[in-house]
Amino acid sequence: MLDPASGSSDVVAAGGIGSLAWLLLALPAFGAAVLLLGGRRTDRWGHLLGCATVVAAFGYGVALFLDTLGRTGERTSELHLFDWVSVNALNVEFALRIDPLSLTFVLLITGVGSLIHIYSIGYMAHEAGRRKFFGYLNLFVAAMLLLVLGNGFVTLYFGWEGVGLASYLLIGWYQHKPEAASAAKKAFLMNRVGDLGLAIAIFILFKELGTTQYTEVFSRVGELSAAEVTAVTLLLLLGACGKSGQFPLQAWLPDAMAGPTPVSALIHAATMVTAGVYLIARSNPIYNASADGRLVVMIIGAVTLVIGCVIGCAYDDFKKVLAYSTVSQIGYMILAVGLGPIGYALGIMHLLTHGFFKAGLFLGAGSVMHGMNDEGNIRRMGGLWRKMPITFFTWLLGYAALIGFPFLSGYYSKDAIIAAAFSEQGWRGWVFGGAAALGAGITAFYMTRLLILVFLGKARWTELRSEDGREYHPHESPPSMTVPMIVLAIGSVGAGFLLATNHNLAGWLTPSLGELREQHGVLDHTVVNFLVLGLSALGVLVAWLLFGRKPQPATRPERVSFPVRAARADLYGNALNEALFARPGTWLTRALVFVDNKGVDGLVNGSAALLGGSSGRLRRLQTGFVRSYALSMLLGAIFVLGALLMVRFS
C-alpha cells in the first residue's frame, strides 16, 4: 500500500481571511438568485451583476491563495458552516475545505469563469434572455465551487449534481430546438448513470467507516478490505466517467456542443468536465490503496484518449472536433491520475493548462462562428485569418499549446504525462506510454486539419449562403470577446512553464496529493520527449499533405473508407447505446404499460367495458365492480401470501 496518509494531514479550522470563504459560494449564488427571480427588471444590468459576482469571487480567491501561500506551516483548513444532514451516526456537514487542491480549482473556476462571463456580454448581446443566461452561468460557478470546496463526499455530490443541472440548462439554452433539448437530456441522464456510481461509493464508505467526510475517510482507508477499496475506486471512476465524458459514457459531450459557445468553453472544456479528474485526485488516499483500481483508471484514460482523437479526425463541425479533443485530453488527465503518486500532480497540471488553451480555442471558435452567421461547418470556412486576425493569432497560440509545440503549455503538461506513462514497468509502460504518444501524433493531425480548413487555404464561403439565406460577412469580434481570448492565449503560452519550473505546482499541491514521485521505466524522459516531438511533427506534416496542398471541397466527401465512416459515426458508440439501452428500454416500457392496463388491472377494466359506463346501468355496474375488485384483490393477496410462504421456507 502506498502512502495512505497523503492528503489527510492535520486540518485546522479556517481563521482570518479564510473565515470568509463562504463568500465564494454566496457571491455567484446571490447573482443567480437575483437574475433568475428578478425577471425582466434586471434585463438592463443583469449581465453586469453576473460578471461582477464572479470577478469579486476571483478577487477573494486570489487573496485567499496568497494568504495560504504565505503560510509556512499548515495549508489545509476547514470552515464549518452548518450541519446539513444529521441522523445519529451519520453527520454530513456543510463545510468548506480550503487546501492547495481546492484553491487551485477556485482560481481556475473563477479566473476562467470571469473571462468567459465577460466574453459572453458580447457573444450573447443579441439574445433576448441574456440575463437568464448569466443567471445560469452564475449558478454553475456556485455549484462548481461547492464541488471543489466541499469537505466531504456528500457536499461534493451536491456540487456534482448542481453543475449537472447548470450544464443541462445551458446545453438546452436554445430549447426551442429539438436537438438542443435532446442533447441536454442526454447529458443529464448519462451523468446520472455516473452519479449512481458516486452515490453507491458513498453508501459503502458510510457503512464501513460511519462517515463521508474526507478527513476521516482518508485517515481510515486502511480499515477497508481490499475488495471494498477496489469497489470504491471503481464506483468513483464510474462517477468520473459520467462527468468527464470518459469511455463508455463519453457520448453526451459532443452533443453538448448544442449549447452556446461560452458554455462549451467554460463548462464543457475548462471546468466541469474535469471534475472527474478532481474526484480521483482528491480521493488519492483511496486510490493509493488499490493498484487494481488505478489500473482500471489508466485503461479507461488510455482508451478514451485514443477514441477521442480518432473521432476528432473525422468531424466537420468546428465545436465537435474540439469536443472530441476535450474528451481525448481529459483521457490524458485520467491516465495521469491513474498512474498514482507519479501522476496526480501531472494530471492537475494538464487540467490547468488545458483549461487555458481549450477555453481559448473554444472562444476562438465562438468568435469565428459569431462572425460567420453561426456557421459551424469547417468545410464552409477557409482563409479566415485575413478577416479575423486577433482571433486567428490567439487561436494559433492555443493550437500550438495543445499539440505540444516546444516550450508552450501543452509541451510541459502533456509530455510529462506521456513520460510518466512510459516510466511504468513492463507491458504497462509500453501500452499506456505508447497509447499516449500515439494520441499526441493524432492530436497534431486533427488540430492541424482544423487550423487549415478554418483559417488557411482558399476562402470557400464567398459563394455560399448560410441556412437562413444570408451571405457570409466574416468580421472580427468586439473587444469584450477578443480581450478574454488574448488573456487565455497568454496563459496558453506561459502557464506550462510557470507551473512546471522547479515543480512549482507539484510542490504546492503536496499537502493535498502527496509528494510527486518519479521513477524509471521502459523509456527515458529525453527519449520520450523526442519521440513525442517526432510523432507530433509527423501528424502536422500528414495533415498538411492531405489538406494543405490542394483546395478542399465545401461539402464533405461521401465515398470514404471504412475507418472514416466509423469515426464519423462516433465509432458506433451511439448506435451501441441505442441498441443496448434505448430500444430495449422503450419496448420494456411499452410492454409494462400494456401489462399494467390489461393484465394487472385487466379484470377490472374488462368487466367495466363489458358492462358499459352509462349511468342508467350504474347499479349493475357497481355490483360488477365489487366482484372484479374482490377478485383482483384476492389475486393480489394470493400473490402476497405465495411470496410470503417462499420467504418463510427459504
Next chain:
Amino acid sequence: MSWTLIALLLLPLAGGVVVAFLRGNDRLAKAVALAVSLVELVIAVFAWTGYDPSSDERLQLTSSADWIPAFGVRLSFGVDGIALVMIALIAFLVPVVIGGSWADKLPEGRSAGGFFALLLVMETGMVGVFAATDVFLFYVFFEAVLVPMYFLIGRFGGPNRQYAAMKFFLYSLLGGLIMLASVIGVYVAAADKLGAGTFDWATLVTVTRDLPLSTQIWLFLGFFAAFAIKAPLVPLHTWLPDAGAEAPVGAGVLLVGVLDKIGTFGFLRYCLPMFPLASQELAPLILVLAVAGILYGSLLAVGQSDLKRFVAYTSIAHFGFIALGIFAFSSQAGAGAVLYMVNHGISTGMLFLVVGMVMARGGSRLIEDYGGMAKLTPVLGGMFFVAGLSSLALPGTNSFVSEFLVLVGSYPNQPVYTILAALGMVLAALYILWLYQRVFQGPVRGTALVGATGGPGAVVDPERAGLRDLNKRELAVLAPLVALILVLGFYPKPVLDVITPSVGATLSEVGVADPVTQEGK
C-alpha cells in the same frame, strides 16, 4: 390534557359545516374556507412549538375521554414526531390546495361551497388518522376519511370520475375491513392477557409484541393489507392512477400527498411496534415489493401518455422508497422515510398543481397535445421544472435529503435492494426530463396549444385564445411550495430533529439496533 389536537380536529369540521351552508355564495364560501385553513395552520405551528423532541414521552399533546366504555374504546389523541410532521404537512397543504382550486371549473350543477366544505371535512379526517392513539378510533378515522374523498372524486372529478371513485372506495374499504379483523384480534389478545380488552395503542404494544410469531404474522397481515393498498405497493396499486387521474387537482394533491401516507404511517405506528417479530420475518417480502414498486412505477411513468396518470405513477415509485426506508431498519433510513413522506407531499403536491395549471390552459390531459409550452408560459415552465427537480431528488431540493437518507441508511442492511432502488434515480431523471421535453421544449406544437397561439394554418380556439402565464394567485399558491423545497433542501435539521427520536423509539420497539454506530462498523 392538551387541547391543541382537539382544536385541530374540530376547527375544520366546524368550518366545513359553515361552508356547506354557503352554497349560494361561492366567493364567501371560498374566503371562509381559506380563512379556516389558515387558522388551522397557525394552530399547527403552535402544536409544533409545544412538542418537545428531546422528551422521553413517546406520545405528547395527549388528551383522552371515554367513548364506548363497554369495549374500552376511548377518544384518545396524541402525537409522536412522525405524526406531528404529517399533521404539519396537512395544515400546510390544505390552504395551498384551497388557493390552487380557487378558480377550478366545476362540473355542471356543482357549487364551490360543497367542494370546499368537503376539503375541510377531509382535513379533520386526515388529522384524526394521524392523531388517534386508540386503535379503534384510528380505524374509524381510516374509514371516515374515505367518504369526503369519495365525494370529491365522484362529484367533482373528470369524465370517468364515478368509475374511479368507486374503485378507490372499494379498494380502501375492503383493505380497511381486513384491518378491522386484526383490530378485533389485538383486542381479544389484550383481553386474554390483561383480563379486560383495550384499544389503547400504548398498552396494546406491550401485549402484542409478546405474541408468538405465527399469531403476529396473521395480525400483521391484516394491518398490512390495508396499508399496502393505501400506500400503494405493487401489485395493489391499480386504483391510484385512476383515482389520481380523475380526481380534481386539489383533491388529487391531498390524495397522493396525505391519504396515501396513511399507509406508510401505519407501517411505522402499527405494524412495526405492535408486531416486531412479524415485521422482521416479513421484511424481505416487503422490501421486494418496495423495490419492485420503484422500478415498476418509474418505468410506467416513463410510458404514460396522460399527465395526471404520470404523476400517480411517479408516486408509486416514491412510495417504494418510503417502504424501503421503513423496512430497512436503520435510523437513517427510517428518518429518511418519514422525511420522504413530508417531502413527497410537498414536491408531488406541487407537481400535481402545476400539471393542473397546464391542463387549465390547454384543456387536455394528453401529453401529446402539448409541446414547446415554455415559450408561451415561461414562468409556468420554470415552476414545472422546479417541481420536477424536487421529484428527481436533485441536491439542494428537499427530496434529495430524504432519498439520500433512505438509500445510505438502507445500504448497510440491504445492499442489493439499495442498489436496485438507486437505479430509480436514473429512471426519475428520465421520466421527469422527458416529460419536460415533450411538454415544454422544442417548437410550439400540439393541438392544445397551436390553436391558442394562432400558429400558421391553425384555427384559433376562442376559449383558449388568451394563453396566459401564471397569474398572481397561482404564483402565490406555488411560492410557499418552492420556498419549502429549497429551505428543507438546505436546512432539514428542524424537521429531522423532530423525526429522529421517534424513529429511534420505533426501531427499539422492533428490537433492532442501528447497523452503523458512531465509530463505523
